[in-house]
Amino acid sequence: MEHTTKDNTIAVSGTLDGRCTAELRDRLRRALAEHDLVVLDLTDVESVDVTTLKLLAAASRTAQRQGRRLVLRGASSGVRRLLHLSHLRGLVALEPTPRLPV
Structure with missing residues (x-):
């Protein structure tokens, strides 16, 4: 996993699995x-992988308890x-996917 952070956005790339969860x-x-x-x-x-998705769900729940939000983009x-x-799915907020013109 590689990442960059700008303001409130963390952009990650590569493979997200158990090796990068910490x-x-x-x-x-x-x-x-x-x-x-x-x-x-x-x-x-x-x-x-599912380990990473469980981490995201847990982070989202923790954020909500603190009055904050975690949203997945892309x-x-x-x-x-x-x-x-x-x-x-119900535990993680997804940013709407932009619709392509028809």
């Missing part, structure tokens, strides 16, 4: 301590499908 958890914790809204940009993420259809199949 680093991602720390980044999210710091960002949520500084901002009421944190956007995690997944646009350049190649794959995500979640691919595969990530959205995995959120649905793992029953975590």
